[in-house]
Amino acid sequence: MNQLQSITLIGMPGAGKSTIGVLLAKELAKDFVDTDVLIQVREQKTLQAIMDATDYLNLRRIEEEVILATDLRNHVIATGGSAVYGDAGMQHLKAYGPVVFLSASLAELQRRIHNYASRGIARSPDQSFDDVFAERNRLYRHYADITVECDGKNQAVVIEELLSQLAGVGQF
Numbered sequence: 431m432n433q434l435q436s437i438t439l440i441g442m443p444g445a446g447k448s449t450i451g452v453l454l455a456k457e458l459a460k461d462f463v464d465t466d467v468l469i470q471v472r473e474q475k476t477l478q479a480i481m482d483a484t485d486y487l488n489l490r491r492i493e494e495e496v497i498l499a500t501d502l503r504n505h506v507i508a509t510g511g512s513a514v515y516g517d518a519g520m521q522h523l524k525a526y527g528p529v530v531f532l533s534a535s536l537a538e539l540q541r542r543i544h545n546y547a548s549r550g551i552a553r554s555p556d557q558s559f560d561d562v563f564a565e566r567n568r569l570y571r572h573y574a575d576i577t578v579e580c581d582g583k584n585q586a587v588v589i590e591e592l593l594s595q596l597a598g599v600g601q602f
């Protein structure tokens with residue numbers, strides 16, 4: 431394993447990027463970063479407050495800026511669900527190592543997320559959660575080196591499958 435290589439997790443809100451990311455970082459003895467936390471610390475505001483004060487496009491812009499400005503070597507990186515709207519940011523992440531799409535069905539995501547209105551999803555006000563899901567799936571698949579189907583699997587099983595798929599493509 432390249433000691434400096436990173437793994438980036440992408441996927442919808444509720445897919446498990448943040449919770450699985452920290453477990454994976456512990457397993458691989460890598461640092462962990464959640465780009466949502468980087469944004470909030472830089473802006474001194476919650477993601478929802480950023481969107482309330484401006485709009486969802488501004489949050490996406492800040493997200494990409496933070497990704498581009500941060501040295502993310504040797505990390506497991508949990509992105510926010512909207513990171514895939516920024517191509518430059520995604521290319522930056524891909525340069526550090528493989529990108530993993532944590533994929534879950536709409537029904538599974540809705541079971542996991544109960545605060546959908548206040549969770550700060552970077553979407554146009556006229557877009558429903560279903561619309562966002564449909565729009566983004568294409569982007570997640572476009573940037574992913576591997577995809578792990580997460581429905582009905584606990585976090586340990588997701589990590590096991592993720593590492594086994596990465597090994598299958600000669601990574602980690």
Ligand SMILES: Nc1ncnc2c1ncn2[C@@H]1O[C@H](COP(=O)(O)OP(=O)(O)O)[C@@H](O)[C@H]1O
Pocket residue numbers: 441442443444445446447448449450508542543580583584585588
């Ligand atoms: N494989 C899983 N099975 C069941 N629940 C999960 C799984 N992965 C994550 N969760 C739960 O789903 C919710 C959202 O997880 P989180 O890691 O915050 O997702 P994300 O960062 O992708 O939005 C949390 O309550 C978390 O405990």
Ligand SMILES: O=C(O)C1=C[C@@H](OP(=O)(O)O)[C@@H](O)[C@H](O)C1
Pocket residue numbers: 441442443444447448466477478509510511512549550551552553
């Ligand atoms: O999908 C989105 O539009 C967003 C998801 C959030 O992160 P999670 O995917 O970790 O919930 C966070 O980045 C922000 O509120 C926008």
Ligand SMILES: [Mg+2]
Pocket residue numbers: 447448449464466508509510
């Ligand atoms: Mg998260």
